[in-house]
Amino acid sequence: MNDDPDTPRQPAGADRITELGARVERTNELLQRMLAEVAKTPSTHAIFVDAGYVYAAAGLLVAGTEDRRAFDLDAEGLIEAFIDKARTIFADSRLLRVYWYDGARRRIHTPEQQAIAELPDVKVRLGNLNANNQQKGVDSLIRSDLESLARHRAISDAALVGGDEDLVSAVEAAQGYGARVHLWGIEAADGRNQAEPLLWEVDSQRTFDLDFCRPYVTRRPVTTYENEGEPPPSRDEVRFIGARIAETWLAERGPGAMAELLPGHPYLPGPVDQDLLMEAERQLSRSLRGYAVLRRALRDGFWQHLQSRF
Numbered sequence: 501m502n503d504d505p506d507t508p509r510q511p512a513g514a515d516r517i518t519e520l521g522a523r524v525e526r527t528n529e530l531l532q533r534m535l536a537e538v539a540k541t542p543s544t545h546a547i548f549v550d551a552g553y554v555y556a557a558a559g560l561l562v563a564g565t566e567d568r569r570a571f572d573l574d575a576e577g578l579i580e581a582f583i584d585k586a587r588t589i590f591a592d593s594r595l596l597r598v599y600w601y602d603g604a605r606r607r608i609h610t611p612e613q614q615a616i617a618e619l620p621d622v623k624v625r626l627g628n629l630n631a632n633n634q635q636k637g638v639d640s641l642i643r644s645d646l647e648s649l650a651r652h653r654a655i656s657d658a659a660l661v662g663g664d665e666d667l668v669s670a671v672e673a674a675q676g677y678g679a680r681v682h683l684w685g686i687e688a689a690d691g692r693n694q695a696e697p698l699l700w701e702v703d704s705q706r707t708f709d710l711d712f713c714r715p716y717v718t719r720r721p722v723t724t725y726e727n728e729g730e731p732p733p734s735r736d737e738v739r740f741i742g743a744r745i746a747e748t749w750l751a752e753r754g755p756g757a758m759a760e761l762l763p764g765h766p767y768l769p770g771p772v773d774q775d776l777l778m779e780a781e782r783q784l785s786r787s788l789r790g791y792a793v794l795r796r797a798l799r800d801g802f803w804q805h806l807q808s809r810f
Contacts, residue, residue, distance in 0.1 A: 542592065542593060542594050543590065543592060543593035543594070543656040543657065544593060544594055544595075544596050544654060544655050544656055544657075545586060545590045545593045545594075545595060545596065545655055545656065545657040545658065545659065546595070546596040546597055546598070546599065546649060546654075546655045546657075546658055546659070547582050547583070547586055547595075547597075547598045547599065547658075547659045547661065548599045548601070548642055548645065548646060548658060548659065548660045548661065548662070549579070549582070549598065549599065549600050549601065549661040549662075550601050550638060550642065550660075550661060550662035550663075550664065550667075551575075551600055551601055551602035552601075552602065552603065552638065553661065553662045553663050553664065553686075553693075554573070554578070554661060554686065555568050555573060556693075557663070557685070557686035557687075557688065557693050558573065558578075558686050558713045558716065558717050559571050559573070559717060560688075560689060560693075561686060561687055561688070561689055561710055561713055561717075562710065562713050562714050562717035562719075563717055563718075563719040564719075567774070569720070569774075569778065570719060570720055571717055571718060571719045571720055572717070572718045572720060573716060573717055574715070574716040574717075574718075575600075575612070575615075575616050575716075576615075576616070576619055577715065577716050578713075578716040579598055579600070579616070579619065579622060581712070581716070582598065582659070582661065582684075583595060583598065583621070585684075586659055589659075589682070589706075590657055593656065593657060595621060596649070596654060596655055597621045597622065597623050598621055598622045598623070599622075599623050599625060599642075599645055600616055600617075600622055600623065600624045600625070601625050601626075601627065601638045601641055601642055602624065602625075602626060602627070602638070603626065603627045603628060603636065603638060604626045604627075604628070605628070605752070605753060606628070607626045607627070607628060609624070609626065613626070625638075625641045625645070627640075627641060639664060639666040639667055639670070642660075642662070642667060642670050643667070643669055643670035643673060646658055646660075646670045646671075646673060646674040646679075646681070647670065647673035647674060647677070649674075649679070650673070650674040650675075650676075650677035650678065650679035651677045653677075653678075655679055656678075656679060656680065657679065657680045657681075657682060658674055658679055658680070658681045658682065659682050659684050660681055660682065660683050660684065660702070661684045661685070661686075662683075662685075662694075662698075663685060663692075663693050663694035663695060663698065664695060664698070665695035665697050665698055667695075667698055668695075668697050668698050668701050671683075671698065671701045671702055672701060675701075675703075680703040680704075681701075681702050681703055682702060682703055682704045682705070682706065683698060683699065683702040683704070683705050683706070684705075684706050684707075684708065685705070685706070685707045685708070686707070686708050686713060687707050687708065687709045687710060687713075730786070732786070732791055732794060733784055733786075733794070735793065735794060735797040736797075737784075738780065738784070738788070738794045738797045738798050738801065739797045739798070739800055739801035739804075740801060741780050741783055741784060741798065741801065742776065742780065742797070742798040742799060742800065742801025742802040742803075742804075742805070743801040743802065743804060743805035744783075744805075745776055745779050745780060745783075745802060746801070746802040746803075746804075746805035746806050747805055749775075749776075749802075750805075750806060750809065755810075758806055758809075758810065761806070765803060766799070766803060768799060768802070773799070776798060776799070776802055777795065777798065780798050
């Protein structure tokens with residue numbers, strides 16, 4: 501304590517104010533250093549592709565069909581095109597990776613999916629395919645990845661290529677952690693192929709037109725058969741072919757797939773019916789498209805074998 505009566509005394513509160521001021525200055529200095537470090541860290545983006553949507557939308561736009569068997573998709577070229585587009589849009593950001601979501605029976609990669617998985621910066625994530633060739637579990641995989649990456653600040657922007665309304669929850673989850681979600685779509689020949697609630701939730705939208713998609717979709721040639729000029733097979737022969745195909749179908753898919761078909765008897769889901777017809781035509785080396793009676797015999801043989809096993 502200064503006891504010199506000639507030295508002016510500071511009020512007790514002045515010392516506190518000085519000390520608080522020094523602390524504020526130190527805090528500001530630390531904040532400035534943190535902001536400088538953050539500024540040095542580049543933003544990161546990822547691309548999330550619902551392959552089912554891409555095949556259906558691009559196939560319909562370019563080849564006039566959603567049936568994957570009717571066209572080839574250059575997935576590698578399309579993925580590279582998405583990456584290039586992202587480089588342009590997110591100019592100051594680096595790519596984390598591309599996530600490619602598709603369905604496969606028992607989540608076993610097809611040769612095509614395996615080739616995609618081997619591409620650099622691409623992660624293939626598989627849901628299941630049911631007996632109707634419908635994807636199951638893909639939307640939940642997208643949500644899980646989007647939410648996890650956003651929560652851990654691994655990405656600042658997400659480009660989502662899809663159109664299902666079930667993806668709304670994935671968008672909301674990522675946005676809740678501060679990530680921006682940009683919806684990418686493929687031009688629809690008529691109307692929309694993306695759910696309106698999804699369009700409302702995202703931060704931005706972009707649509708790829710026919711010119712963008714055309715280089716990556718090639719329609720397969722129509723199959724011709726060498727036995728077209730011969731008399732058609734008998735109904736018994738076609739019924740036997742149907743039973744043989746059913747035996748292979750059941751061995752590959754298991755009893756669970758059979759249980760999904762039973763409620764629709766005597767009708768088969770469209771994709772299953774098409775697979776049955778195409779395989780029968782391959783084995784018979786001729787088209788059955790003009791023979792309604794033979795197609796019914798084919799389905800009868802298919803069903804009879806399945807029902808004989810249960």
